[in-house]
Amino acid sequence: xxxxxxxxxREHVGEDSEAVxxxxxxxxxxxxxxxxxxxxxxxxxxxxxxxxxxxxASESIFxxxxxxxxxxxxxxxMYLLGDxxxxxxxxxxxxxxxxxxxxxxxxERGFSYxxxxxxxxxxxxxxxxxxxxxxxxxxxxxELTVIFREYGEERYAFQIARSIVRFRERGGRLETTxxxxxxxxxxxxxxxxxxxxxxxxxxxxxALRIAVNSELDMLVEGLEGAxxxxxxxxxxxxxxxxxxxxxxVKRTFLRWGQEGSGRALxxxxxxxxxxxxxxxxxxxxxxxxxxxxxxxx
Numbered sequence: 001x002x003x004x005x006x007x008x009x010r011e012h013v014g015e016d017s018e019a020v021x022x023x024x025x026x027x028x029x030x031x032x033x034x035x036x037x038x039x040x041x042x043x044x045x046x047x048x049x050x051x052x053x054x055x056x057a058s059e060s061i062f063x064x065x066x067x068x069x070x071x072x073x074x075x076x077x078m079y080l081l082g083d084x085x086x087x088x089x090x091x092x093x094x095x096x097x098x099x100x101x102x103x104x105x106x107x108e109r110g111f112s113y114x115x116x117x118x119x120x121x122x123x124x125x126x127x128x129x130x131x132x133x134x135x136x137x138x139x140x141x142x143e144l145t146v147i148f149r150e151y152g153e154e155r156y157a158f159q160i161a162r163s164i165v166r167f168r169e170r171g172g173r174l175e176t177t178x179x180x181x182x183x184x185x186x187x188x189x190x191x192x193x194x195x196x197x198x199x200x201x202x203x204x205x206x207a208l209r210i211a212v213n214s215e216l217d218m219l220v221e222g223l224e225g226a227x228x229x230x231x232x233x234x235x236x237x238x239x240x241x242x243x244x245x246x247x248x249v250k251r252t253f254l255r256w257g258q259e260g261s262g263r264a265l266x267x268x269x270x271x272x273x274x275x276x277x278x279x280x281x282x283x284x285x286x287x288x289x290x291x292x293x294x295x296x297x
Contacts (some may be wrong), residue, residue, distance in 0.1 A: 001289050004270050005031060005237055006038050008290050012235045012265075019091040022229065024222060025049065029057030031094055036064040038131035040296055042091075043067040048077045049124040052106075074124070076218045079225030089231020095222065098241040099209060107177070111209060113201040121205075121212045126161050127283035132208045136174045143274065151216075151244065152207030156188060160204060163187040164219045180204070219245060223252045227261060233294025235265070241290050246287045253291045265290040 013019050021043040025033045026046035036044055042065060048054050054070055061068055071077075075095070081087055098116050099111050100191045107117030109125070110132060119133040137145070145159035148154040151267060163183055164174065174180050185193065193200045210216060240246045253264045269287035277284045 001272055001276070001283065001286055002031065002034055003237055005094060005239075006034060008237055008265060009035065010038065010065055010233060012233065012292055013039065013091045016041060017091070018042065020231070022078060022081070022093045022226070024078060024093060024095045024226070025097065026093075027053050027096065027141065029060035031096060032057060032068070033061045033064070034094070035212045036061060036067060043069070044070045045071060045081065045243070046237075047071045047078060049127065051126075054289075056248075062282040069095045069117060071080055076221040078222065078224065079228045082229045087229070088230050089229060090226075090234050091172070092234065093226045093236045095219075095226075095236075095238040097219065097239060097245050101186065103190075111176055111205070111222065113177055113181050113199055113205045115117055116176055119175055121179055121209045123213045129170060129212055130160055132212050133175050134138065136180070137168065137214060147211045148204055148207045150207075151210040152168055152205075153205035153243070154203040154207060155179060160184055161185060162186050197296070198234045210244075216244060220252070223249070227256065229291070230293045232293060234267065234293045235290060236293070237290045239286055241285050241287075245290070249289050253289060260294065262291055262295075265292050 015038065017039070019039050021035050021042055022045045023046040026032060026048035029046070032044055036042060046057060046068060048057065049072060051072065054072060057070070058065070080089075089290070105116040110118050110120035119131065119136070121132040122129045139147070141158070141164075144156045144164060146271070148157035148160060153162065154158050163186070166181060167174070174183065178289060184201045184204060188200050195254070223236070223238075230236060238249045240249055250273045257263055266289045269289050271288070272283045272286050
C-alpha cells in the first residue's frame, strides 16, 4: 500500500519541508526509500531488530544514506527518541506490521510453512526470545490451545494442541517447520483441510510467530511510543495484516481521539486495490489506518 502511505503523507506533510520520518519496521527499505524520494529534504530514522533486514535496507536506500539513521532495536523502544536533546518531533511514523517477504523466503528463519527449515520464528535470532521449537516442546495442551485460538483464530486449536502434546509424549520432537506442518496435516481430516480454503498450517504459524515475538504487546508499546515522539500535526500510519492487530490500532486511535491527542484520518481502514492484490497476494489482508496528532492543520 505504498501509494496510499505516500498519499496520506503528502496531504499532511509538506513535500519541501525538512520532515522527520520514523519507519518503525524498516525491513528491506521499500517504504523508507519511497519516503526519502518523495520528500527530498526529509530525514528518516529506521528501526529493525533484524540485522539481515538492515543490511538489505542499506542497499535499497544507499543513494539517500546521508539522510538516514538506522536503529538495531525493536520499535517498542522508539519512545527513547523523545529523550534526545533537541528532538523536533516526528512528522510521519509508519508501522508495516507482520513478517516480511524476505523473512518468509529464508527457510533458515523458520517463518514459512511452505519451505522446510529450523522451527525458529524469532524476529531477532540473537535476542532473548524463545524459539518456536522450544515453546512447542514445553507448553501443555491448554496453553497451546490458547495461543492457537487467540493469536491465530484457529478453529481446530484444541485438536492441533492435543496432537502436539501426544506427539511429544511418544518421544517426538518438533524441530523443523516441516515437522509441524506434517503433524497439522495428519491431525486434520482431509475434508476439513479442503474446506479451509488456505494452507492448514497458516493460522498456527501465525499464532506461533506472534507468541514467540510478543508482537501484540510490542504493538501496544510501539503505538504509545509513537504518540510520545510525534510532533504537532504528526501523522501515524499503521498497516496491519490480521484482525487482532487491526483491533488494537482501531481502539488505540479511538482512545487517542477521546483523550484529545488528535483525530483519526481513516474512519474505516483502507485496503489494497484489486491491482495490488493481483500483483502481490500477500497484501490481500492488509488494512491501513492513520491518525493525525493535534496542533497543526
